[in-house]
Amino acid sequence: MTVDADLVLCAETDNVATLTLNSPASRNALSLAMLMALSDRLNVIASRDDIRVVILQAEGPAFCAGHDLKELTARRNDPDRGRAFFAETMRACSSVMQRIVALPVPAIAAVDEMATAAGCQLVASCDLAVAGPRARFCTPGVDIGLFCSTPAVALSRNVAPKHAMEMLLTGAPIGAEAALRVGLVSRVSADGARTGAKALAAEIARKSPQAIRFGKQAFYAQREKPLGEAYELASAVMVENMLAADAQEGIAAFLGKREPNWRL
Known part of the structure; x- marks a missing residue:
């Protein structure tokens, strides 16, 4: 069709x-x-x-x-x-x-x-x-x-x-x-x-595109798991998110009291 x-x-x-x-x-x-x-x-x-x-x-x-x-x-x-x-x-x-x-x-x-x-x-x-x-x-x-x-x-x-x-x-x-x-x-x-x-x-x-992509996927994945496995998955996602460019930029902007410049 x-x-x-x-x-x-x-x-x-x-x-x-x-x-x-x-x-x-x-x-x-x-x-x-x-x-x-x-x-x-x-x-x-x-x-x-x-x-x-x-x-x-x-x-x-x-x-x-x-x-x-x-x-x-x-x-x-x-x-x-x-x-x-x-x-x-x-x-x-x-x-x-x-x-x-x-x-x-x-x-x-x-x-x-x-x-x-x-x-x-x-x-x-x-x-x-x-x-x-x-x-x-x-x-x-x-x-x-x-x-x-x-x-x-x-x-x-x-x-x-x-x-x-x-x-x-x-x-x-x-x-x-x-x-x-x-x-x-x-x-x-x-x-x-x-x-x-x-x-x-x-x-x-207006928010970080990288953070939202990490977050949406993790939200649905952890919801289907037992509590311990959910925290294990979410913790692993947080680590990867911390290493991403938007987290580096966002934290630097927060500490520097300026607006972040997100990447697409």
Whole structure:
């Protein structure tokens, strides 16, 4: 399948890449084509040393409606009742979510409207999320006989278990303030998610790129380990970070009472 670049637009300003889901007619559903386009954009960003932060936003009346149910339903007429296509779609979706976590730079979701099912998974997979006042989040698979098992992977790693299970078991939407309270988003912006995400991205982009690359990778790696192994890994990362050019420059700048000059 050829990648349709128009499904995910990319703009760059001041070392920040903004990816925009651009299928408003489908409420930015994660069709296989959308997943391929998003994966392609993320792979390019991962190879770039000059990008310091990624913002993920969307056009239209919804941030993301989750999987494209019309596309999935159409494949029930396949000889295998859609099994192979369903498996391909789930693999592609899981790969995109893991690619976001594995990006060397922070990813910020900017959510002004509804993020549903795998769309909620997309938000939870980002390192940070900014919600506008009208943002809503839900995992309503139970309402159509399809438990949101893959969204649960990202959701359960961001939200306390009982809050995550309530979302998964009831399918009920939660608003921006509730999402902030349970940890699904990191802040609510009264001026809208895009404005808030840009301000947050600009703040992060001013920090040491080397330190953030070290830190993001270590954060997720240590989280999956027992306490002793986590400290062992984090200590090793700290040593490598101390030997890096940005740490030398940053400490010298702090001691010299001047602004640091970070390397890309």
